[in-house]
Amino acid sequence: MQVTIKDVAREANVAPSTVSRVIANSSRISQKTKERVRQAMDELGYYPNVHARSLANRTTQAIGLVMPSAATKTLQNPFFSEVIRGISTKAHQNGYSLYMTTGVSEEEVYEGVVSMVQGRRVDGVVVLYSRTDDKVVQFLQDSKFPFVVVGKPFSDSSHVTYVDTDNYLAGREVTKYLHQLGHECIAFVGGAQDLAVTQERVGGYKTALMEEGIPIQESYIVSAPFMTTGGAEAVKRLMSLEHPPTAVVVSDDMMALGVMSTLNEMGIGVPDQMAVVSFNNLFIAEFSSPPLTSVEINIFGLGFEATNCLIEQINEDATPYGKRVIVPHYLVVRQSCGGKSEA
């Protein structure tokens, strides 16, 4: 069926081992032989069998992707497309390809990861989320398998390498930005509470308020599942308060879309009656109306850097100390907060 290394060897009048060395471009083979073998290779249309190769040298040239358990819903957020784009770019540059399993339940995802690791299907793993008490991260750490997480891991974060945005800082900055625009009643709408992002961003938000001498009101802090629809409920809850806020920090552009759409239905104008600022600066931020003021966090870069770290980790055999990479962010001012004048 398949053209094997033996066929090539026969054609070129050498031993299979020689062919193998030619593939690896070993310096121990003479130029002349190399050429002869190479010619035989493309005459026969030879392609190495990946599995035989992986089996023999215990390497796969593939990296595994771990998505949040509800892969189903989650993949809808362009965040993931974008981070995968970053991962895939770097991976491809280094001759790695991508491998992904999905699962509906958290348990399924975990099983997927285990069999991917134990089954030696990949050389390393990048984890695309980070939540409290996550079995996956724990497992990877215990098995001393190369991995990096996008986002800040909880447990023992000093020993795991991760790449992240400084979400705490970003949360603080945007809150201060709103305050500078004159807002005193600033609310926060966040995604799932067990996600690191949410916690960091809300932490920054609180700090900013404190620093500005504004009391923190728990009723101003609402959280909802990470999608557009969640925004609706959040808004309704906020607007039914005795003193509704005049500005809101939303933890994700997608959710901000939901928030704005609901505000619109309720006849509340953005930015006149409510300022909205959010995070991620997805392409939709530019085309919503009004266009969203949002924090550009360079999602592509997160994926790219993560893969970079992972590949480093795969290549060094020493289990590395946890390394952390912070990808810089900046606020992109559009129209959802008014304050166009602000730099």
Place this chain on the structure above:
Amino acid sequence: MQVTIKDVAREANVAPSTVSRVIANSSRISQKTKERVRQAMDELGYYPNVHARSLANRTTQAIGLVMPSAATKTLQNPFFSEVIRGISTKAHQNGYSLYMTTGVSEEEVYEGVVSMVQGRRVDGVVVLYSRTDDKVVQFLQDSKFPFVVVGKPFSDSSHVTYVDTDNYLAGREVTKYLHQLGHECIAFVGGAQDLAVTQERVGGYKTALMEEGIPIQESYIVSAPFMTTGGAEAVKRLMSLEHPPTAVVVSDDMMALGVMSTLNEMGIGVPDQMAVVSFNNLFIAEFSSPPLTSVEINIFGLGFEATNCLIEQINEDATPYGKRVIVPHYLVVRQSCGGKSEA
């Protein structure tokens, strides 16, 4: 290092072959032995090595994904997240996992596919686009490798199985819809011309005009690369015509966003001064302003069905006749065309 089948065999006092048969749940092994072996397996924490397995039984339980060459830009369109979501769901249900290579040039993608197929890395392939004269499809067909394309393939489409929307019909329907709303000057803004989608949709558009007795004006048909930014140029060109259109059919929601945003800048109101209808019904359609009237094409379903066909094809050894699956679509009326009254 790794726990192998031999370790399990030793532990359970049987031969490796018996363990293998237990894994495959062969009926030739007695219940008693099965249990003993299974116990040994999880005592030792055994996981089969995927590559050894693939090598021996010439199967991988993995499906390859082929993205358009400019994977880089393309992945930004939520279309791909969504179709992958469908693919991944079905794949996972049947114990397959996903494998993707990417490449920046068309040539790189092609090489990726070839080595994925010849290297026996996957059992089948789903191609996520279809353009004229595509080497990839040609190659897959020549190698008699199981594959299915999402979208309508050009060459010899009778022999390749594909799943698609009836884009021709959809194009015709939306055009008629606009006509029913009273529009006579209807333009078409499409994506890359060598994509099957574009051609089909514009075909339907033309047919509808003919059927309604409206002459086709070539200047009303513009095409631009498949993203938001392309929309801007298209609009400018259309609005500088002597008789600008009063309605426009846009080939993709993303592009429609660009179109609407440009119209907005130019002070042209939607839907009052320009009706806009588009395709795909991405989540953003719901949250744009005004919310987009768009054709729901069930992208998830496209991916899901495609994978279904692929798996069928993998399991039958007979090379199947090209099978075609058309996933139904329907118009979701929102506000970008006005005509709320229309059913």
Place this chain on the structure above:
DNA sequence: TATTTTCGTGCAAACGATTGCATTGATGCT
């Protein structure tokens, strides 16, 4: 010229499973 290095290559044993065929002991049949 004899002896050590170096260079280029081949041999054969892994890597960790699967699977056709042989083996064995028990059972059924006459």
Place this chain on the structure above:
DNA sequence: AGCATCAATGCAATCGTTTGCACGAAAATA
């Protein structure tokens, strides 16, 4: 009791590479 049948398991070859080691010839050294 003798023989065929059958169920349960083991043996060993195979899948297509890689790689440590051995080997002969050529080059370098003494």
